[in-house]
Amino acid sequence: MAENGDDDTPEGARESRGIQSIEVGGRLLLALVHAGRPMPLKDLAREADMTPAKAHPYLVSFGKLKLIEQDPASGRYGLGALALQLGLIGLQQSDPVRLASAELPALALAVGQTVGIAIWGNRGPTFVRLEEGPTAVHVNMRHGTVVSVRGTASGRLFAAFMPRDEVLATLRAEAGKAVRIEPAFEAELAGVREQRFSSIVDGTVRGITALAAPVFDGFGEMVIALTAIGPSAILDPSRDGAAAQALIGCAEGLSRRMGARPAAPT
Template structure:
């Protein structure tokens, strides 16, 4: 009589995979990690196998369109099917939903209020807020449009959004005709772009500071700003602070889920 648990048998069937697919999949992971066309020897080494073992997998992946070989160089890169799958995946992923799921844990870790800002019709607009354990008294709610010049989120968008959109929003904010960026703000924006991080101390509200990190999609476009807001005495604006590092780590993790390359690679 067989006394095995049917539930355990079902779990075993679900967890059982096809080893050859898993082995070959290491080559696809290696191509994604290298992020450039690669010769067979280097690609195989990155996947932890020799070239003779890797080649048959690449032939099969080529027939499916997952990889393709450059006839001139012999290098291997991702094929048209891989690109199509990637584009479909990007279309199905909602950046706001992904980021919203991270807010409660991020607020607890940083110990401050955190939020999500996107680019709206009038500029940077907060669409999600998660209060932290430390109270902060600011007039902020869902739908609040913030200043490009006087907020961390605003500076971040000024650094990464198309210039014409930034100038239009600045004109709307100032209630004046569209003008070029003044040299001082241009320098601030350039620094923010280089650091991929923005901060402000005693900005629109005295005694309140904010730090902000960008989230990018697979096309390299900034889709939202992840921002922490708190008392200046408790929230450091230093990019090397624990709160800033945690904010950037979370933003980078969301970007990776959206298909973005790591900061060093995309730079």
């Protein structure tokens, strides 16, 4: 037995042990986040897999902490002021490039090709990180490289999700003249938005295939593109391929860490 109030629990066990009542009550917060709207007590308790009588005391305590608030007119429960403040602070502290950079080495091994991070810069899609994979790819790419909007997977991805006026301005700069988005390109961008995925074979470089998946923040805005680049003879361009699924899985995981809501099934 421990003396003088010391805890004799082994170090590993002490680190993994939590407070069960907090974890149980936390299911109510998770239910509200997943629902995305205020809910009546009965529905909220059901989504948290507990009875209304069990849920109510937790809601009272969460209300005192401003994590949850109840609408006096409808009686529905929603996230409170403190929950909103925590969310905003979390978004401010999240750096998508930093988070994605930590994932690149493992992603390059999973995809088996060179992977990178592109942002929407002043001149359009710009690569800020690259991680070489086990398969060599001979493309003149480095940090700071600006790529084509139309001719690259990451460029088309940004064209699908960025504000239209910004996309047109970049296309105009690329072409050196006024441009418009043709119906065929518009249809392609609609498909990219629906699938949250872009691929291109023999785009700006013949014999090279590129894949790209978007990462979104808590405001629903695309912040970076995760891209894989490899020889067309090896890299499968389809969304259902192993490389694409690894890329999409990584992008979706980063989006969740950035506070984005899960995408609807395609």
